Amino acid sequence: MPPPRTQGKALRHRLAELRGGPQVPPKALDARALAALAANPGCGRRAILDGAGVDKAALARALGSPSAFGQSQFALVRGNAFEAKVKGDGGTELLRLAHEHLDRAAEPPTGALVPDLTAAGPSGRTARTELALREAAGSPGSWTLLDHPMLALDVAGSVAFLEPDAVIVHPDGSWTVVEIKSFPLLDGAADPAKVGAAARQAAVYVLALEEVAARLDPAPRVRHRILLVCPKDFSNLPTASAVDVRKQRAVTARQLARLTRVEDIAAALPEGVSFSPELPAEELTAAVEAVPATYAPECLSSCELAFHCRDRSREAGAVTSLGRPVRAELGGLTTVEDVLAAARGEAGDADDPAVAALRRAAALRAEALEAARAEVAPCP
Structure with missing residues (x-):
């Protein structure tokens, strides 16, 4: 070999x-x-x-x-502008939202370390991000903001380089993934489908961060509640919500x-x-x-x-x-032709629950059609 x-x-x-x-x-x-x-x-x-x-x-x-x-070009431009607003002034507003929604017991952030993560190529940026996380974990007591860090995750034998919007290191040394989206939070709630998509995306970042944490001693805690930052109502003012991604993380890890x-x-x-x-x-x-x-x-x-x-x-x-x-309901019936043949009684095992259900449904449909025809039939 x-x-x-x-x-x-x-x-x-x-x-x-x-x-x-x-x-x-x-x-x-x-x-x-x-x-x-x-x-x-x-x-x-x-x-x-x-x-x-x-x-x-x-x-x-x-x-x-x-x-x-x-995404449309307009949506990309709007999203980039909103992200720049959220991270402006050294991430002051972003850290305030993190403190308010995730870590009220910690000291309010009056400033944060924002390490330079520039390096040559994805591999270099990944190494620089891991070094910054290691340094932040070694100096607890302060807030650290990693702007567009680079993470690596092995997927079916191929390395994927991932770039979350931000990662926050809390004063206790724990790590939080930040997702910044341009869809609005209306009265504190957002479109469930969009939130679900953001949670699944953040779960991938959590998995990648956990691999980094596993290489440190002691291993920092990767929080499973991510910070979702969106515009408030119909304005461009940022607001946030803490989203628990434990379920999405478990499902994604199992599926990968x-x-x-x-x-x-x-x-x-x-x-x-x-x-x-x-x-x-x-x-x-x-x-x-x-x-x-x-x-x-x-x-x-x-x-x-x-x-x-x-x-x-x-x-x-x-x-x-x-x-x-x-x-999933049709079991071993993989084509529409097989399904119709089973429903007509021309194929399939009668003891198969899927086949039995199809034949029962076909019989009920025939009865309903017969009753409908009888109702509209002209009087003699």
């Missing part, structure tokens, strides 16, 4: 080939993508594309199924552990396969189809290839296109 260093070099070379060659830089895997990947751990297609750093938006356009997924390792997926691919958007459409389609996907309607809000996978799922008549809850 080749030594680990040789194996790692061979894998990096293979992943570069999948992108289209070493001249194509890998697309960074961020926390939002990791949260989406963890929500669908059975999708080998997304795992290999993200692990290889393939630009899925460009790939979707080349396949003829461009995605509308992503279930991911098939990138090298295993790459090894199963035919020799010469590439996902370069520069390839002819037919060749590119064949390459993408060589990796099995697990499509669900939820992919439409989180994956650039969702439209392509949806079309293929519908062509195959897969029940996954109807949603994960429906798929």
Whole structure:
């Protein structure tokens, strides 16, 4: 067996080939993508594309199924402006919100250490962030604000570099993830779907911070209540809410552990396969189809290839296109054709609970239609 260093070099070379060659830089895997990947751990297609750093938006356009997924330029500009306002004046307002919502027992922040985290490349920034966290943990009693630190997390054999909006080190040495979003908190509450997405994203940062903490002695505590900072009502004034992400952290850790390792997926691919958007459409389609996907309607809000996978799922008549809850209820019936045949009594085991439920539903539907026809039938 080749030594680990040789194996790692061979894998990096293979992943570069999948992108289209070493001249194509890998697309960074961020926390939002990791949260989406963890929500669908059975999708080998997304795992290999993200692990290889393939630009899925460009790939979707080349396949003829461009995605509308992503933020508008206006939303990005508004979000950046709000974040700059929150962190202005050395993070005074951000630290006040952290003290108010997370750590009232501590001394109110009158100032904070804001270490310089600049370094060459993601690896250098990751090392600089860990050094800053180590120094902050070694000098308790003061507040420290890390602005856009860089964290690393191993995902299925591939390293993902993550950049939270901020990390706060409390006077007791504990660490808190800060998420700054541009959607509003109206009367102290926000859109549950958006809060849930922010919590799943923050859970990835918490996992990465826990890996850093585990390398320190003694290990600092990574808080599982993150600080979500948003505009207040319809103004541009920042307000905040403490969000418990223990559930999201546990689910994300479990799902990421279930991911098939990138090298295993790459090894199963035919020799010469590439996902370069520069390839002819037919060749590119064949390459993408060589990796099995697990499509669900939820992919439409989180994956650039969702439209392509949806079309293929519908062509195959897969029940996954109807949603994960429906798929879970149907057991071994994987296609719409199988479901209809089971409902008509033409296939399936009558002792199978899913088959029995389908036949019962079909009988009730037939009875209802017969009753409706009888009601509208003309009088003799």
